[in-house]
Amino acid sequence: MSVVEVNQEEGVPAAQGAVVNIAAYKFVTIEDRDELRPRIRAWAEEGGLKGTVLLATEGINLFLAGPEQGIAAFLGQLRADPRFADLEVKVSHSDTIPFGKLLVKLKNEIIRMNHPAIRPEDRRAPSVDAHTLAAWLAAGVDDAGRPVVMLDTRNDFEVDAGTFENAIDWRIQRFTQFPDALLQHRDELAGKTVVSFCTGGIRCEKAALYMQDVGVENVYQLEGGILKYFEETGGPGFKGRCFVFDGRDTLGADLAPEGDE
Incomplete structure (x- = not known):
């Protein structure tokens, strides 16, 4: 592959x-x-x-x-x-x-969140590209010196296949649960640079906007999600494999399905 x-x-x-x-x-x-x-x-x-x-x-x-x-x-x-x-x-x-x-x-939404006020067409949260994120993860801080935390917006079974090292995982079972989970844990994100991520970028777009709306500061979304991160960097800091919703099941950091690496 x-x-x-x-x-x-x-x-x-x-x-x-x-x-x-x-x-x-x-x-x-x-x-x-x-x-x-x-x-x-x-x-x-x-x-x-x-x-x-x-x-x-x-x-x-x-x-x-x-x-x-x-x-x-x-x-x-x-x-x-x-x-x-x-x-x-x-x-x-x-x-x-x-x-x-x-x-x-x-569909009513291309990724269901049940928050119609979140409209990524009208505005986007700041994004971080793959190479910049890799540098932040290696340093442990962003360019301003703030600690960087990775926030996984995917479902629990996807996270179990693989995620960024030390990523925040609230064990949600569907994306519609993300807003409530965020409200429960919002204070834990204070003073940090929060990078939301998902498989291809679509969920973390909405997640980052919602975080902004409820007052979380220093929020970014990973541009292109895990797949683009793999494509451009080879996946430093990511542990395991990326779950995908097709017959390949999971992809490695080389974007190869298991057995084809």
Whole structure:
């Protein structure tokens, strides 16, 4: 298995591989999701892709896999829509397609939190890129000298597969429990730089905004989540493997499924 980069202008993976896996999301208003749904399904089917696409009025979230040409064509068609022109994609390769079928679903939220006032399209919490975070973790402090703590916003079973060393884990069983857990532990975060993280970045976007709203200071989100951190740094400070919601189950820091490292 190898990791590839995606040409954001052309939407074409820059390296070869048997199966290309992509993960992407964007918070953007979609008022025509009912009309968009069959078009996205048709594009994916034409490319021989399988996986899941979620559409909500707040945005799009997708996990798809298939042949390189099919992925490239799908991204080209999707990015032709101005709303998705700058869609950023995390890419990896696998020997087989890790999905059994193609699903395009309509949802109330692309990641459910049950806090409609949290709108990442309107505002974002500050983010930290992978290389900067790696430097902070090595030093134990951020650039201002504040202690850095990693806050895992994922479900308990995902955390059990692997997480950052000494990460805060409130043992939530679904993301809708995160707000209450934060309120119970908010005081423990005082005086620290808090970096929220998740698999691909979508949960920690909402989590970071909610933390800001309830008065937690010095909050960041890990840009691109664990997968981007693996891709850009090789995963220093991360212990174990990253759980993914497909047939690969978990990925190592080289983005390879178990047995393919």
